[in-house]
Amino acid sequence: MTHLPYIAASYGLTLAVVLWLGIGAWQRTSRARVKLAQIDPRGDVR
Amino acid sequence: MGAVNTTSLPAGNTRNLHRFANPGQFLRLSGKILPPIAAISIILASVGLIWGLFFAPSDWQQHDAVRIMYVHVPAAWLASFGYFSLALASASSLIWRHPLADLAAVEIAPVGAAFTAICLVTGSLWGKPMWGAWWVWDARMTSVLVLFFLYLGHIALVRAFDDPQRGYRAGAILALVGVVNLPIIKFSVEWWNTLHQPASITLTGAPTMAPSMLWPLALAALGGSFGFSALVLARLRAAVMERRIRALTLAQIRTGA
Numbered sequence: 660m661t662h663l664p665y666i667a668a669s670y671g672l673t674l675a676v677v678l679w680l681g682i683g684a685w686q687r688t689s690r691a692r693v694k695l696a697q698i699d700p701r702g703d704v705r
Numbered sequence: 706m707g708a709v710n711t712t713s714l715p716a717g718n719t720r721n722l723h724r725f726a727n728p729g730q731f732l733r734l735s736g737k738i739l740p741p742i743a744a745i746s747i748i749l750a751s752v753g754l755i756w757g758l759f760f761a762p763s764d765w766q767q768h769d770a771v772r773i774m775y776v777h778v779p780a781a782w783l784a785s786f787g788y789f790s791l792a793l794a795s796a797s798s799l800i801w802r803h804p805l806a807d808l809a810a811v812e813i814a815p816v817g818a819a820f821t822a823i824c825l826v827t828g829s830l831w832g833k834p835m836w837g838a839w840w841v842w843d844a845r846m847t848s849v850l851v852l853f854f855l856y857l858g859h860i861a862l863v864r865a866f867d868d869p870q871r872g873y874r875a876g877a878i879l880a881l882v883g884v885v886n887l888p889i890i891k892f893s894v895e896w897w898n899t900l901h902q903p904a905s906i907t908l909t910g911a912p913t914m915a916p917s918m919l920w921p922l923a924l925a926a927l928g929g930s931f932g933f934s935a936l937v938l939a940r941l942r943a944a945v946m947e948r949r950i951r952a953l954t955l956a957q958i959r960t961g962a
Contacts, residue, residue, distance in 0.1 A: 662770040684939035691946035
C-alpha cells in the first residue's frame with residue numbers, strides 16, 4: 660500500500676477521536692446516573 | 706383564576722416538540738433509541754471504512770492515498786451537518802424557547818468541532834503527498850477553518866457568562882450568524898479557483914465517481930451520521946441528568962435538607 664503513514668495517521672486519528680468522544684459521553688452519563696440515583700432514588704433514568 | 710390560558714400554549718408542531726421537553730420523557734425515549742442508533746452507526750461505519758481501506762480500488766493518479774477520502778469526506782459532511790444542527794437548535798431556542806434546545810446546542814458544538822478538526826487534519830494528511838504542502842489558503846480549506854473557529858467561539862461564548870441563559874442566547878445568535886459560512890463552504894469550489902475538485906455527488910446529476918468507490922463512501926458517511934447523532938444524544942442525556950442533579954441539589958440546600 661502506497662502512502663501508508665498518511666493513511667494510517669488519518670484512520671488512527673479518526674478512530675481515536677470518535678472513541679474519545681464515545682467513551683467520554685458514556686462515562687459522563689454513568690456518573691450522572693449514579694449521582695442522580697443517590698439524590699433522587701425515585702427517578703428512573705434508564 | 707382556575708382557567709387555563711390556552712393562548713400561551715404552543716400550537717401544532719411546537720406542542721409536539723414541547724412534549725419531549727419533559728426530562729423524564731426525553732430520558733426514557735432517548736434511552737430506547739440510543740442503543741440501536743449506536744449499533745447501526747458502528748456496523749455501517751465499520752463496513753464502509755474496511756471496504757474503503759482494503760477492498761475499494763486505488764486511484765490511477767493518487768494510488769492508495771485516495772483511501773483517506775473515506776474518512777475525510779464523511780468528516781467534512783458531518784462538520785457542515787453538525788453546524789446546521791447547531792443552528793436549528795439555536796433557532797428553536799430563540800423562536801420557540803424549547804427547553805432542550807439550549808442544551809442540545811451546547812452538546813452539538815464540541816462534537817461538531819471534533820469532526821471539523823478531523824476533516825482539517827485528514828485533509829492536511831491527504832494534501833501533503835498529493836499537493837506537496839500540509840496547508841494552502843485554498844477557499845474550501847479556509848472556509849472550513851472559519852467553521853472550526855465558529856464552533857470554538859460558540860463553545861467559549863456559552864461558558865463566558867455567569868447567567869447560563871445569557872450564554873445560551875449569545876451562543877444561539879453566533880450560531881445563526883455563522884450559518885452564512887455553510888453555502889460559502891459548499892460553493893467555494895465553484896466561486897473561486899481552488900485546489901479542491903468540484904463536487905462528485907450532486908442532487909441533480911449522476912455521480913462522477915465509480916460505484917466501487919461510491920458505495921463504501923456512502924456507507925461511511927451514513928454510519929458517521931448515525932454516530933454523530935448517537936454521540937449528541939448520549940451527551941444530551943448526560944446534560945439533562947446533570948441539570949436535574951443541580952436543580953435537586955439547590956432545592957435541598959434551600960430547604961436545609
